[in-house]
Amino acid sequence: MTARVIETDVCIVGSGISAAMVAWKLAETRRADIVVLETGDEAPPTQNLHALRSRFLDYGESPWPRDHLDGLDVEGIQSRSMQVGGLAMHWGGVTPRFSPEDFRVRSLYGVGSDWALTYDELDPFYQEAEERMGVAGEQGPSVLDPRSKPFPLPALPLTYNLTMLRDWMTSAGIPMWSQPSAKLSVAREGRGACCRNDTCFPICPVGAKYNPDMTWRALRANGRVRLYSRTHVRRLTAKQGSKQIEVAEAVSRDRANEPLQIRAKTFVVACGYVWSSYLLLTSADSRFPDGLANSSGLVGKYLCGHRNVQAFIELPMELYPGINEQHSLVSKAFMRPAPSTDRYLRHDLRVWESSFAREARLRSDSGELLLGDGILADWRERVKKGTTRVRSYYDVLPARESELALDSSRKTPWGTPLPAVRMRDSGESKTLRPYQEEEITKLFERLARAGNGRILRKSVDDFQDHPAGGCRMGADPGQSVVDSYGRTHDHENLFVVGAPTMPTAGCANATLTFCALSLRSASQIGEVFPGRASASNSP
Amino acid sequence: MFTRRQFVGVLSAVAALPGSLRALGRRLALGGARQRAIPSQAAIRALGAAILPSEMGQARLEIASDAFWRWMNGYREGAELLHPYGSPKIGYAAPSPVPNWATQLNALDRAARGKHQKTFAALDVNERQALVRDALSDFKGERLPNVVSAPHVALGLLAHFYDSSDATDLCYRARIGRNKCRPLAHNGRKPLPLAEARASTGPA
Numbered sequence: 001m002t003a004r005v006i007e008t009d010v011c012i013v014g015s016g017i018s019a020a021m022v023a024w025k026l027a028e029t030r031r032a033d034i035v036v037l038e039t040g041d042e043a044p045p046t047q048n049l050h051a052l053r054s055r056f057l058d059y060g061e062s063p064w065p066r067d068h069l070d071g072l073d074v075e076g077i078q079s080r081s082m083q084v085g086g087l088a089m090h091w092g093g094v095t096p097r098f099s100p101e102d103f104r105v106r107s108l109y110g111v112g113s114d115w116a117l118t119y120d121e122l123d124p125f126y127q128e129a130e131e132r133m134g135v136a137g138e139q140g141p142s143v144l145d146p147r148s149k150p151f152p153l154p155a156l157p158l159t160y161n162l163t164m165l166r167d168w169m170t171s172a173g174i175p176m177w178s179q180p181s182a183k184l185s186v187a188r189e190g191r192g193a194c195c196r197n198d199t200c201f202p203i204c205p206v207g208a209k210y211n212p213d214m215t216w217r218a219l220r221a222n223g224r225v226r227l228y229s230r231t232h233v234r235r236l237t238a239k240q241g242s243k244q245i246e247v248a249e250a251v252s253r254d255r256a257n258e259p260l261q262i263r264a265k266t267f268v269v270a271c272g273y274v275w276s277s278y279l280l281l282t283s284a285d286s287r288f289p290d291g292l293a294n295s296s297g298l299v300g301k302y303l304c305g306h307r308n309v310q311a312f313i314e315l316p317m318e319l320y321p322g323i324n325e326q327h328s329l330v331s332k333a334f335m336r337p338a339p340s341t342d343r344y345l346r347h348d349l350r351v352w353e354s355s356f357a358r359e360a361r362l363r364s365d366s367g368e369l370l371l372g373d374g375i376l377a378d379w380r381e382r383v384k385k386g387t388t389r390v391r392s393y394y395d396v397l398p399a400r401e402s403e404l405a406l407d408s409s410r411k412t413p414w415g416t417p418l419p420a421v422r423m424r425d426s427g428e429s430k431t432l433r434p435y436q437e438e439e440i441t442k443l444f445e446r447l448a449r450a451g452n453g454r455i456l457r458k459s460v461d462d463f464q465d466h467p468a469g470g471c472r473m474g475a476d477p478g479q480s481v482v483d484s485y486g487r488t489h490d491h492e493n494l495f496v497v498g499a500p501t502m503p504t505a506g507c508a509n510a511t512l513t514f515c516a517l518s519l520r521s522a523s524q525i526g527e528v529f530p531g532r533a534s535a536s537n538s539p
Numbered sequence: 540m541f542t543r544r545q546f547v548g549v550l551s552a553v554a555a556l557p558g559s560l561r562a563l564g565r566r567l568a569l570g571g572a573r574q575r576a577i578p579s580q581a582a583i584r585a586l587g588a589a590i591l592p593s594e595m596g597q598a599r600l601e602i603a604s605d606a607f608w609r610w611m612n613g614y615r616e617g618a619e620l621l622h623p624y625g626s627p628k629i630g631y632a633a634p635s636p637v638p639n640w641a642t643q644l645n646a647l648d649r650a651a652r653g654k655h656q657k658t659f660a661a662l663d664v665n666e667r668q669a670l671v672r673d674a675l676s677d678f679k680g681e682r683l684p685n686v687v688s689a690p691h692v693a694l695g696l697l698a699h700f701y702d703s704s705d706a707t708d709l710c711y712r713a714r715i716g717r718n719k720c721r722p723l724a725h726n727g728r729k730p731l732p733l734a735e736a737r738a739s740t741g742p743a
Contacts, residue, residue, distance in 0.1 A: 055618075057718060058610060059632065059687075062619045073627035080622050080629060090622070157726040185723060195720040202621055206720070320730050322707050322717030327726075360701035360710070362694075363681040371668055371693075375701065376592040379710045463625050 003249075003259040008035040008226075009529060011248050011264035013233045013279065015040075016086020017511060018498025018518040019270035020212035024132065025522035027224035032529035035262055036216075036227040037250055040082035041066050043089060043213040049205045056203060063203035064089050071413040076421030077305075077463045078274055084229050085213040087272060088511060092201035092326060093182040093209040095135050095512040097126050099335040100146065101346065102395075102506040108339045111428050112397040113503040116473045116484035122516050123148050125523075129515035130180075133210035134188060137180030144175065144332040154185045156194060159323040161353035165388055166329055168315065169351060172450035176329035176351060182210040182512075200326045230254055234414060235283040236267060236292055238491065245292070245494045251414070266525055269471075269496045270518070273303065276500040277404045277470035278419045293471070293488035293496070298481050300404040302472045303423050304505040305464025309347075309437055310391040311444040312356040315453040319386030321355035328352045334392070334443075335507060344428075345436045347394040348508045349443075354389040357456050358382060387456065390447060392440045395507040396464050399424040404470055423464050466510040471500040485524035486517065497521045576638035583608045583696065585660035586644070589667035590693055591700055592709065599705075607699045610686065611637045633687055640692035647674060708733055 010026060012019050015038040023034055044052060044064070052063040067083035081087040100119035105112040130137070131152045138155035139145060155178040158166065162178075169176045183200060184207075187193040191214070192206035200209050207214065219225045230253040239246040245267045250260040269276045277300040281291040291299055329351040337346060360379040362370055370378055402424040406417040425433065437460055448455050474480025477489035480503075486495045498514040506513065587604030588597070595603065614637065620630040644659075650670050651659040659667060671693045678690060686702070689695035700706050704717040713730035 056621060059614065059618065060620050061615070061632065062621045065619045068622070068629060073629075075627075077625045078627045079625055080627055157723060159726045160729045163727060194723050196723060196726065197720055198718050320711055320713055320715050322704070322715040323730065324726060325717075360683060360706065361681055362683055362697070369672060369675060369678075371590045371671060371697075372664075373592050373594065375697070376594070376710065379701075380712075383710060465625070 001257065001259060003261040006035060006260065006262045008262060008264045009033045010266045010268060010525065011262045012036045012268045012270055013248060014038065014086065014271035015084045015212065015216060015227060016270060016272055017088035017212045018514050020215040021129065021515045021518040022268055022270060022497055022522040022525065023219060023225050024215050025519055026526050027219050029532055030526040030529040031532055034225040035264065036225050037231045037233050037248065037262065038084050038227065038229045039069065039232040040084065040229065042229050043084045046207065049203060053199055053203050053205045056199065069413065074274060074419050074421055075407060077423065077467055078421060084216055084227065085211055088212050090202045091511055094509045095130065095180050095182045096330060096348065096508040098506040098508060098513050099332055101336055102504065105504060109344045111344045115503055116475050122520065125516040125520040126512065128519050129512055133182040134184045135180050135182050136185035138178040140177045140332060141175055144336060151180065156181060156183060156185050156327055159327060159353065161319045161323050162327065162329055164317055164319060165351050168451045169329065172447050174331055174333055174349065176331045179328045179330040179350065184208045196324045198325050231260065232414065233279065236279065237283065238287065243491050245491050266493045268525060270498060273467050273470050273499045274404060274419055274421060276496050281406060282416050293481050293490045293494060295490050296478055296481060298472060300470050301400050302398045302469045302503065303402040303404060303421065303467060304396065304398040304469040304502060305423060305467040306393040306395045306505050306507050308391060308393055308461040308465050309440045310389060311458040312354055312456045313388050313390060313444065313448045313453050314456050315386050315388060315451045317386040319353055321353050321358065323353065325353055343435055344432055345394065345439055346507050347392040347440060350391050352389045354387045356387045356389065358387055390444055393465060393507045394436050394440065395504055397426040397429040397504060398469060399426040466505055468499040468502040468505045468510060471496040472503045473501045474503065486521035487524065495521055495525055576641045577611055578641045578644045580605060580608050581660060582644050585667065586693060586696055589664050590671055590697060595709065603700045603705065607696045610699055636687055636689060636695060640695055643674065643692045
């Protein structure tokens with residue numbers, strides 16, 4: 001059957017937050033035709049957000065229904081979201097920057113891998129991402145929280161609870177400040193200011209939290225991109241006699257018998273940490289039997305993340321859970337240890353109000369069934385002391401074998417093997433793990449003592465959070481898949497952007513870093529296209 | 540309308556289907572049963588007055604009971620649930636608990652007639668509460684269940700109320716307004732006492 005052919009300058013595969021950043025910047029600064037391909041459905045219309053939120057609150061229903069495809073359940077960690085806007089339709093909007101040390105852990109501490117760029121090189125793109133999304137933030141102590149320009153928006157003010165908790169942390173000698181977030185503290189550009197609906201994850205009903213669908217709606221409305229949803233890219237193919245990528249071969253989920261070819265000058269793979277490596281691997285052919293961009297053999301390797309250690313601490317403090325539960329304090333005091341540190345440990349620290357162990361219950365301490373006034377009286381007695389949640393991410397240094405593999409025993413709806421995600425700590429990380437978790441626990445115990453409180457529960461997640469990697473960046477083509485701009489070493493016109501390019505996942509929420517890297521990639525991708533006269537950061 | 544045999548047959552058949560089709564099947568199979576089984580608003584109010592805190596007063600007791608009644612009416616079997624974080628599993632809303640709850644309300648009414656020769660709603664609050672205690676005698680849990688998995692209608696109502704913003708405010712005697720749209724500028728202030736907040740025209 002003859003394929004329908006679409007010609008364009010830039011073909012972006014995927015429509016998540018990294019894709020949105022690339023498209024936004026290119027559309028604004030370059031005269032280039034842009035086609036975006038997304039396997040999933042359209043995001044719900046914005047006028048539905050309040051109703052979707054109500055169903056979530058009342059019944060636990062997904063506010064993003066049909067954002068996944070049956071038959072794509074991957075073995076291993078994978079948050080399902082295949083929809084215009086990607087997984088960031090679900091994100092909490094938390095936007096810390098990494099610290100300068102994240103980019104130089106090998107040089108400074110002798111562990112893991114250095115990145116192929118420095119914090120200073122990424123700083124302007126962090127700023128650009130913050131401005132585009134509308135990040136509200138408080139400048140922390142400059143020695144802990146370096147940045148070259150102020151936050152674009154005033155910080156989200158601390159709640160009464162967080163003010164009390166900050167006093168407690170100050171008494172423990174730890175500086176904390178308002179968590180930077182991509183949530184508007186001031187209304188702008190048709191988006192409402194945060195009004196503490198407190199369902200940032202999974203849905204903000206007023207548009208205060210940035211979501212990638214905002215960018216897509218604006219870019220499509222002004223004709224700057226053509227976005228094809230429900231269109232699955234099955235493989236990328238290189239030109240005969242060349243390593244240049246020539247075509248994305250796709251299929252519409254609505255017209256399975258009508259193949260689609262997208263021919264472009266530049267291809268951008270922006271499918272997150274699972275499907276980016278997957279697309280490169282499943283594009284293998286006789287010329288590239290190990291997949292595209294894979295001369296190093298590292299596509300799908302070095303998947304990375306950070307591990308979560310958290311505790312709930314009871315404090316003799318009058319707190320009111322519910323003022324703004326998703327907002328938090330943050331500190332980078334433990335992200336910047338001196339290079340002379342004997343054993344490697346870096347972690348962030350966040351503090352939230354919590355209602356843990358302060359919920360209404362059905363039985364008294366003596367086991368009596370409580371009804372009527374009894375439940376309320378018991379509940380009031382138990383909330384006289386407050387609780388807080390403290391959490392640290394420490395970075396897990398990935399093994400080469402921390403990988404995405406193709407599982408030929410399980411197939412996608414298109415008949416290709418499903419991916420299997422197997423995260424593995426490196427040997428040095430395995431050795432360090434008990435020490436690192438013990439040290440963080442000691443910190444939590446110290447905090448509890450400083451507040452005359454006690455730890456109610458401590459836990460460590462089994463999985464690694466904010467997963468990334470699989471197409472790690474580096475200067476050496478033998479040890480990496482892409483350069484610091486995300487350009488693959490093997491194919492000049494093929495880029496991978498965002499999460500997959502990260503060699504390590506740092507020790508803080510990583511989405512802002514995905515965005516900054518993507519904007520830096522866009523600056524490079526755009527160089528071959530003529531510039532536009534005017535530019536605006538408005539989505 | 541489905542007979543019970545047809546209903547079970549449909550459920551068995553849809554179990555073999557992909558998730559979204561399975562969800563649709565559940566809705567088709569269970570929708571009719573659910574429509575028939577919704578208890579009356581008055582019956583829920585009678586229950587609420589017996590097991591919710593008396594200090595709420597009649598008007599607020601009715602508001603809380605009516606909210607639960609609306610919850611029952613709005614429940615959608617098979618609806619896609621929020622995805623678990625970091626997991627590929629997709630969950631769908633369980634079969635409605637409402638038919639069982641309706642049966643349990645009828646049982647409370649039968650017990651009232653048997654013991655007091657009155658309807659459940661005609662009993663005083665203490666008598667109603669005693670019957671609820673009897674009905675819950677086999678329930679050993681300490682925690683309030685999720686509403687949808689509540690094994691008894693009384694537990695469903697309690698779980699629904701105590702998960703609400705109003706219940707939190709009542710507990711803390713403060714206008715916290717959890718999950719409600721509130722001005723960001725008021726973030727830093729201690730929530731107003733409940734009585735004062737109710738008298739105030741300003742937002743929390």
